Amino acid sequence: MTEGRPTFPIEPWSLTEIGLDHSTLGVHESVFALANGHIGMRGSFDEGEPVVVPGTYLNGFYEERPLPYAERGYGYPEQGQTVVNVTDGKLIRLLVKDSPLDLNYGEILDHRRTLDLRAGVLRRSTEWRSPGGRCVRVTSTRLVSLARRSIAAIEYQVEVLDDLGDLYVALQSDLLANETSHGDSDDPRAAAALDNPLQSEFSVGRGRRAVLVHRTARSRLRMAAGMDHDVDVPDTSTEDILANGDLARYTLAARIPPGGSLKLVKYLAYGWSSRRSGAALRDQVEAALATAKLAGFERLLREQRELLDQHWDEADVEIEGDDELQQAVRVGMFHVLQAGLRAERQPIPAKGLTGPGYDGHTFWDTETYVLPVLTYTAPEAARDALRWRHSILELARERARVLGLRGAVFPWRTIRGEETSGYWPAGTAAFHINADIADAVVRYYNATMDEDFDRDFGAELLIETARLWASLGHFDDEHGFRIDGVTGPDEYTAVVDNNVFTNLMAQRNLREGARAVARQPDVARRLGLADEEVEVWLRAAALMAVPYDTQHGVHMQSDGFTHHEEWDFARTPADHYPLLLHYPYFELYRKQVVKQADLVMALHLRGDAFTLEEKIANFAYYEARTTRDSSLSASEQGVVAAETGHLDLAYDYWAEAALTDLQNLHHNSGHGLHIASLAGGWTVAVAGFGGLRDHEGELTFAPRLPSRLTKLRFRVVFRGRKLVVSVTPTQATYRLDTGEPLEIRHHGRLVLVDHADLVLDIPPALQVDPVSQPKGCEPRRRTRPGTPPLEHRTLD
Secondary structure (H helix, E strand, O other): OOOOOOOOOOOOOEEEEEOOOHHHHHHHHHHOOEEOOOEEEOOOOOOOOOOOOOOEEEOOOEEEEEOOOOOOOOOOOOEEEEEOOOOEOOOEEEEEOOEEOOOOOOEEEEEEEEEEOOOOEEEEEEEEEOOOOOEEEEEEEEEEOOOOOOEEEEEEEEEEOOOOOOEEEEEEEEEEOOOOOOOOOOOOOOOOOOOOOEEEEEEEEEOOEEEEEEEEOOOOOEEEEEEEEEEEOOOOEEEEEEEEOOEEEEEEEEEEOOOOEEEEEEEEEEEEEOOOOHHHHHHHHHHHHHHHHHHOHHHHHHHHHHHHHHHHHHHOEEEEOOHHHHHHHHHHHHHHHHHHOOOOOOOOOOOOOOOOHHHHOEOOHHHHHHHHHHHHHOHHHHHHHHHHHHHOHHHHHHHHHHOOOOOOOOOOOEOOOOOOOOOOOOOOOOOHHHHHHHHHHHHHHHHHOOHHHHHHHHHHHHHHHHHHHHHHOEEEOOOEEEOOOEOOOOOOOOOEOOOHHHHHHHHHHHHHHHHHHHHOHHHHHHOOOOHHHHHHHHHHHHOEOOOEEOOOOEEOOOOOHHHOEEOOHHHOOHHHOOHHHOOOHHHHHOEEOEOOOOHHHHHHHOHHHOOHHHHHHHHHHHHOOEOOOOOOHHHHHHHHHHHOOOHHHHHHHHHHHHOOOOOOOOOOHHHOOOHHHHHHHHHHHHHHHOOOEOHHHOOEEOOOOOOOOOEEEEEEEEOOEEEEEEEOOOEEEEEEEEOOOEEEEEOOEEEEEOOOOEEEEOOOOOOOOOOOOOOOOOOOOOOOOOOOOOOOOOOO
């Protein structure tokens, strides 16, 4: 099915679908997905049809598959990992007299679905006339609990709208395993096909409750799914339950008088394990169901609302001057929260739990894009994500040993912890993921001063990643400490020497590893760390090679990059983007063409290593050579554009990042949301226009607004305090809502913030020359009302 571009009414706290458009069905399933970090349910219809990808996912639950190679080589990963569409509990099929409710048939009189960002639920209302002429209204409210990790619930109500006499209906509430996906696609990131991945172990059904237990054949993981029900029915009704293999079904048949209604509440519980028995998982799920049913649906709703009220109080970004962008940023933040809040030592996948894209893998996106948001808005979720990295540390050490290196080599893409990328240049060679993890560890520690985390997890991560850089690089008499043969964020310039982003992030990693040794000497002793090893780290950091082109007055993205032949953008047809689908990699590797922000990202994350003048020159140079053939690029270009004085350009990039999925800009949102890009909605607001930087653990701000906005307000959670920052075109106001007074910097000036408003003037904006992008790669111009948007065409 071709994916269209959805349209949504502009609402500050919700997202609403009006009517049914089959071309956007898959996209809506993604954007209406509910998750809590453990369970993910795509926004498919309760009745199961129409559907593109019906997916239900459990974080960390996967099946293995062999990785094929035309020719094997040493160190190649042998097994891939693919997220499994687990037992579907969303299904509640409705038979209206003798007609199944299916929105492909009959007549839709009215239909709307709403994702409520404050309540954390998906609401649906459909008025439908059956082919036999009977009219009903179906309403449902779906919830995946953020307060109860294993629980989801659906309230489903049927009302008779006509006066044609009593209506006989039947509801079939299902648990269905090995569900067939209808979503065929040639998208290269779509999940690898798995035929019947779940093997039935046993099933049980009694009363209104049923549980199915399944296991995967290769990964040997076991899962249980359970359902229970409350019903409110007219006098005449019958009930039945069955559970057998891949299907459990509770059937409720009822006679509804004109004007009457029937209501069903369905409680769902999920659990999985690599070690626990099927009986133990069944018992766990049944216990969770019992407590959820005892609490009742209304209490589950209250818990959800209370949790989200607290979250938005600490995390909301308020925008005055662009209602559409306001909506998009909040939708993005909601999905980021859903992706990580209850992951609890499981990874945060690139698509969250919203679809099968990328086979459900996690990448460096988590630490570099998602965790900065969570660190300053929901720090416990960031802590859990980093604890998952620590839990796979032994696998990373083993990978380093296979490669002949010391320390840890974390996988480029994985679910459980093993490397599953079969393409070396854009996989293992992207060693920067190790420094990205270290950067996230340092940011979390500085933002929370969590000593227990530092002692038990953080210091060991910093030490083992620092060891990697010391063994991967080498000292050179002419160039200092070199790191050769790596791939940075830009996958169009692969397996290069001295990638600036990698080297500068490694430099920080080495220094922070040494600081961790000083803070946690017991950890260092346990790891057998000698003083001489730390001395090497500090010497390598001091002598780190950072290539610079004196002729052009810019840093080289990597050795020799600015001497490569220029890409001929003028002769590149618009339909030849993304370039990697139309040109051989060897042609991309040897030209000055950039897939996504690379050195520009270093200007942000390692901005302390550059002068402002260097940032301005570097941004202009690389802006003219970056195609943005990746959804990861716009937010980072937006942050640096704002810092270097290109405020309206930054605004364009901000909208592109935040609206990535709501407008299906890359034509693939039906495979799952771009969680990193959605996180960019927060990042450009706070780090771009708010100017937040956290080098050396010090909070600094340099706020400035683009021309279209009249006000921006955001919150930052830092060391037990809640800091509120309000920005207008001429002034910034800082105030602490909670906690002791806090020192920050405002445009370089050290100030003390307490519980009274601190109002400071904003210096005049920088006066800089305009920058240009490659022909056909300009951002969608948001600052020019009425200008039609460019079709964007990135691969990821």
